[in-house]
Amino acid sequence: MAIDTMRILNEIDKHTTRARSGDSAKVRDSVAAIRALCDLLLEDDQPTIDKQVPRAVPLASPQPQTVTAVNKLKEEDANGDSLFEF
Structure with a gap:
């Protein structure tokens, strides 16, 4: 219009x-x-350019990482497998 x-x-x-x-x-x-x-006025005089609206890019679903081998660190003064046991 x-x-x-x-x-x-x-x-x-x-x-x-x-x-x-x-x-x-x-x-x-x-x-x-x-x-x-x-x-x-100035907008009306310019040729209309199709302004492309940026579209959201769907994020790829994260692929679960599997651990193939667990190498436990053995220390002399460690109390157990927990990280919180000093």
Whole structure:
């Protein structure tokens, strides 16, 4: 849906008039509106490019790792197989 260029320019004129006759808060609001309207005009003039939305890449399910051989470390002063037994 394209918006008529003249309608946008008329809105820019309205906000320009408000910015010239208003206080600093109104000036700031009017300038922000003018910026948005200018962006709208510039966006309309550019050829439309298909913007591809980045898609999430499905993660591969982790493959279970199997341990083929267990080599236990034997120490003289160890109390058992647990890691917490000192």
